[in-house]
Amino acid sequence: MIGECEPFSTYPRTYDLIHVSSIESLLKDQASGQNRCNLVDLMVEMDRILRPEGTVVLRDTPEVIERVARVAGALRWRPTIYDKDPESHGREKILVSTKTFWKL
Template sequence: MINADRCEPFSTYPRTYDLIHVSAIESLIKDPGSGKRRCNLVDLMVEIDRMLRPEGTVVIRDSPEVIDKVGRIAHAIRWTSTVHEKEPNSHGREKILVATKSFWKLPST
């Protein structure tokens, strides 16, 4: 889990999770009053990766701009992801990223 006030990880040992759902991930990285950055999105995604069990799934809902950034990071940390367009009542203001963490395998020699 993330302590969003200080951008520090909580201890989850010895647990990992099969499913993590995040709604409005941008609210975890920006201060609501000033709009200034509190956390780095890459650090937050790596922390989610740490908590997620291999072959676990993460579902992230946010604006199209944020989901595009999250999608690039998801690819970099080797998640298999798909982006789903808006929900019927979101009027294009929301996208949903569904990603699965894969096992990292060494290339065969």
């Protein structure tokens, strides 16, 4: 069973930039390895604290980046995926996603 995500303490602030390296570390309890929450819950919480036209920069594996990009699109963020610096070793990709300003 997946537990509840704890909300980030942000009062009275919102943010223009959120940087995450390995989103899996936020989803799993480090001691037990069990899931604390799911990706959608975490990204909805990020959406809550991110100002309109704010940006999320995320580094992770290609598989995780693809999952995050799908959720970002559903939240009406504009996701763009980049390859990591080719001279670095590893399989990381970088997602840069901007929260859109909704107009009615």
